[in-house]
Amino acid sequence: MSFLVINQVSMGFGPPEARREVLSGVDLSVEQGEIIAIVGYSGAGKSTLLHLVSGLLKPDTGSVRLDGRIIEGPGPDRGVVFQNYSLLPWMTVAENIRLAVDSVFPGWTEAQRAEQVDRHIHLVNLTPARDRRPGELSGGMRQRVSVARALAMDPQILLLDEPLGALDALTRGTLQDEISRICRASGKTVVLITNDPDEGILMADRIIPLSAGPGATLGPSFPVVLDPTRDRRALNHDPHFKELRAEVVAWLLGPGARPAVSVSRKLILPDLEPEDLEIPKPLIGGRRRPRRRSEERRETVDLNP
Amino acid sequence: MADHVEISHLSKVFPTPKGPLRVVKDFNLRIRQGEFVSLIGHSGCGKSTVLSILAGLSEASAGGIVLAGRELTGPGPDRGVVFQAPNLLPWMSALENVLLGVDQVFYTASREERRQIAEYYLTVVGLGEALHQLPSELSQGMRQRVGIARAFALSPKMLLLDEPFGMLDSLTRYELQQVLLDLWNRTRLTALMVTHDVDEALFLSDRIVMMTNGPEAEVGEILHVPFARPRRRQELLEDPEYYRLREQLIEFLHVRAYTLKGQTPRGRATDGDHGPPPSTQTASPVAAAGA
Numbered sequence: 313m314s315f316l317v318i319n320q321v322s323m324g325f326g327p328p329e330a331r332r333e334v335l336s337g338v339d340l341s342v343e344q345g346e347i348i349a350i351v352g353y354s355g356a357g358k359s360t361l362l363h364l365v366s367g368l369l370k371p372d373t374g375s376v377r378l379d380g381r382i383i384e385g386p387g388p389d390r391g392v393v394f395q396n397y398s399l400l401p402w403m404t405v406a407e408n409i410r411l412a413v414d415s416v417f418p419g420w421t422e423a424q425r426a427e428q429v430d431r432h433i434h435l436v437n438l439t440p441a442r443d444r445r446p447g448e449l450s451g452g453m454r455q456r457v458s459v460a461r462a463l464a465m466d467p468q469i470l471l472l473d474e475p476l477g478a479l480d481a482l483t484r485g486t487l488q489d490e491i492s493r494i495c496r497a498s499g500k501t502v503v504l505i506t507n508d509p510d511e512g513i514l515m516a517d518r519i520i521p522l523s524a525g526p527g528a529t530l531g532p533s534f535p536v537v538l539d540p541t542r543d544r545r546a547l548n549h550d551p552h553f554k555e556l557r558a559e560v561v562a563w564l565l566g567p568g569a570r571p572a573v574s575v576s577r578k579l580i581l582p583d584l585e586p587e588d589l590e591i592p593k594p595l596i597g598g599r600r601r602p603r604r605r606s607e608e609r610r611e612t613v614d615l616n617p
Numbered sequence: 618m619a620d621h622v623e624i625s626h627l628s629k630v631f632p633t634p635k636g637p638l639r640v641v642k643d644f645n646l647r648i649r650q651g652e653f654v655s656l657i658g659h660s661g662c663g664k665s666t667v668l669s670i671l672a673g674l675s676e677a678s679a680g681g682i683v684l685a686g687r688e689l690t691g692p693g694p695d696r697g698v699v700f701q702a703p704n705l706l707p708w709m710s711a712l713e714n715v716l717l718g719v720d721q722v723f724y725t726a727s728r729e730e731r732r733q734i735a736e737y738y739l740t741v742v743g744l745g746e747a748l749h750q751l752p753s754e755l756s757q758g759m760r761q762r763v764g765i766a767r768a769f770a771l772s773p774k775m776l777l778l779d780e781p782f783g784m785l786d787s788l789t790r791y792e793l794q795q796v797l798l799d800l801w802n803r804t805r806l807t808a809l810m811v812t813h814d815v816d817e818a819l820f821l822s823d824r825i826v827m828m829t830n831g832p833e834a835e836v837g838e839i840l841h842v843p844f845a846r847p848r849r850r851q852e853l854l855e856d857p858e859y860y861r862l863r864e865q866l867i868e869f870l871h872v873r874a875y876t877l878k879g880q881t882p883r884g885r886a887t888d889g890d891h892g893p894p895p896s897t898q899t900a901s902p903v904a905a906a907g908a
Contacts, residue, residue, distance in 0.1 A: 353788050355756070477786070481813070507786040548864050558854035564788060565850070577745060581737040582730040586722040586772045589694060593724065602725040613741055 313380060314341035315501055316365065316469060321374035323360055334360050336527040338374070340520070347495055347502040349512030350530070351560065352522030353569075358505045361522070362473050365503060366392050378469065388416040391462030395474040397454040399446040399461075405433060406442045409461045416465045432464040435494060452483040459491060469501040476511065485544070488514050496540060509560045513553065514542055519560055523569040531563050578612050621650035621807050622671075622775060626680035629666050640666050642833040644680070646826060651805040655818040657866065658828030658837075659874060664811045668779050671809065672698050685774050694722045697768030697806075699781045703760045705752040711739060711763045712748040715770050722771050738766040741803070742796050758789040762796060769800055776801075778810035782817065791850065794820055802847050815866045819859065820850060827869045829877045837877050838869060 318340040324333040334357040342348055352358045363369040364376050367386035376383045378390070399408050409429045417425060433442050436456040446454050455475055462470055475491065476484045492515045495502045506512050512519040513536055521531040537552055547553045563569060585603040627644040630637045641663040648654050656664040669675040671682060673692035682689045684696070705714045715735040723731050739748055742762040752760050761781065768776060781797070782790040794817060801808065801821075812818050818825045822842050829837040840862060844853060853859050875881060 351788075354786050507788055509787065545867070548860060548867065554854070554860060558851065561791065561854065562851050565791060577740060579737045579740055580733045582726060582733055584723055584726055584730070584734075584772070586694065587725055589721065600725045602723060602730075611737075 315344040315379060316342040317377045319375050321364060321371040323371050333527045334525055337529050340530060342501060344501055345499055347516045349504040349506055349516035349519045350522055351506055351509050351512045351519060353524045354507055356522050356525045357528040358522055359473055362471050362505050366390050366471050388465045389468045390471055391465050391467035392471045393458045393462050393475045395477045397458045399454060399457055401446050404443045404445055405438055405457050408457060409464050412461045412465050428464055432460040436460045451479050452487055455487060463498060472504045474505050513556055521560060521564050521569060531568055534560055576612055580610050620647040621685055622648040623683045627677050628679040630678040639833050640831055642835055648807055650807055653808045653821055653823050655810045655812055655822040655825045656828060657812055657818050657825055659830055662828040662831040662834040664828055665779055668777055668811050672696055672777050694718060694771050695774045696777055697771050697773035698777045699764050699768045701780045701783045703764030705760055705763055707752050710749045710751055711744055714763055715739060715767045718767060718771050734770055738770040741800055742766045758785055758793060761793060765797055769804060776806045776808040780811055815863055819862055820853060830874050837874060840865060
């Protein structure tokens with residue numbers, strides 16, 4: 313049996329009369345040590361899916377099992393990195409991580425805990441900033457703290473919920489490389505949620521698109537067979553990268569992810585020449601007629617929203 | 618055909634406490650009628666400055682711009698602008714936001730015709746069902762669709778797009794690029810777009826103007842994008858030529874944008890105020906451009 317198994321999970325929100333189905337019939341198996349990326353539209357239910365694993369939400373139907381046991385609630389065996397960092401603003405970098413270590417390893421000695429904190433601060437290259445508070449850190453640095461905090465709990469699985477969504481493109485690139493490196497070195501099972509197909513391909517072993525909601529469900533798995541270092545410049549030449557990129561994007565933009573609801577609509581577009589507003593408008597009574605470039609166009613538009 | 622837009626010897630100098638800062642220096646560009654041109658470059662290279670001078674929102678320090686035979690002196694409805702944030706009026710519905718400009722430019726037309734114009738463009742961008750919703754009831758992607766409809770509805774002589782999809786997530790960005798392209802295919806408005814997204818520039822443009830680093834940014838190189846129109850993303854992504862051009866752009870942004878200015882290419886990790894090992898400081902080519 314796989315390490316993480318999601319079996320026929322459905323989930324909705326709202327009162328029975330106005331219920332919104334978010335996920336329906338989701339199946340997923342993740343092996344130990346595997347890094348997977350779930351890619352989908354905003355609002356499709358990616359975070360809902362992740363929180364069924366973190367234990368912050370419970371499925372309406374179906375089951376989520378980690379290492380054979382049904383997930384009943386949140387626990388330190390699953391480390392979560394949120395998009396908005398969720399650090400305590402009055403605590404320093406070291407204190408934020410220490411809080412997690414203290415809660416998870418109450419039996420450890422003072423020295424062991426301090427060592428665990430320092431080792432993880434070093435892992436994310438934040439040693440010079442260990443005594444600063446989140447308000448004094450850049451977005452990228454805050455997200456590093458959040459990653460260090462999650463890993464310092466030594467979880468069985470790491471859940472990354474759009475960890476880089478709030479960062480600018482350059483910082484995002486740097487952190488993609490860094491988080492991939494740390495995840496691979498730790499050998500942990502990782503579930504990454506993202507809306508960027510490129511990010512999924514760069515970081516994961518397997519990429520699985522989530523269809524647009526309501527009632528979102530997972531699409532086919534696309535294995536990423538690339539050298540783990542994934543040098544970005546070299547990837548641009550890599551035929552597998554190009555093919556994968558095209559396939560994943562095609563699935564997400566295609567009918568599998570977005571059922572085509574084609575509506576035809578008759579529209580009228582009066583084909584008028586815009587008026588030159590620098591010419592003074594005529595006084596009342598001298599109303600001009602619009603200049604027509606041609607007779608009005610009637611068009612039937614096929615809408616594939 | 619004569620050039621529709623002529624930008625000649627454009628310069629922009631900002632006064633700063635340390636003395637005048639020349640952001641744009643001797644910028645020249647000619648755009649043909651119906652051509653879609655992109656300006657690409659790093660932040661601070663002055664690409665948005667050029668666009669805002671074109672929009673009439675900023676004044677040139679030297680040089681000038683001629684649009685369809687007339688020199689530009691200020692903002693006007695002959696240029697439709699799509700901003701990074703759509704800047705809709707929050708108390709007006711999508712339809713009213715579009716009508717605001719349409720009522721001005723087509724004041725000689727009947728009320729019914731003006732409404733048809735606004736409704737047409739909103740429907741084509743996929744908001745046929747959301748005409749009467751307020752901006753607060755629309756998602757960010759839908760608001761930007763209103764912004765696009767609003768610019769096209771004026772039938773401007775030129776379209777100006779300032780990182781129109783910069784604030785959207787990747788998939789919404791893909792969708793809206795398609796919406797923009799579909800609308801552009803119907804109208805073939807002359808367009809100038811500022812972007813730092815390599816894929817976006819390749820998908821939309823006929824020509825990509827690469828800017829060297831600022832200050833004193835200049836036109837570095839120009840890339841012609843030969844793909845036939847109408848374009849489909851799927852076909853482009855499978856075309857080997859696409860990746861060759863993509864590489865050329867990335868290479869420019871990461872090496873020649875610097876070397877052409879006598880600078881050394883360097884890692885551009887922006888949150889560099891931590892103590893990193895060298896590995897985190899190396900440039901990540903796709904990151905800047907792709908993502």
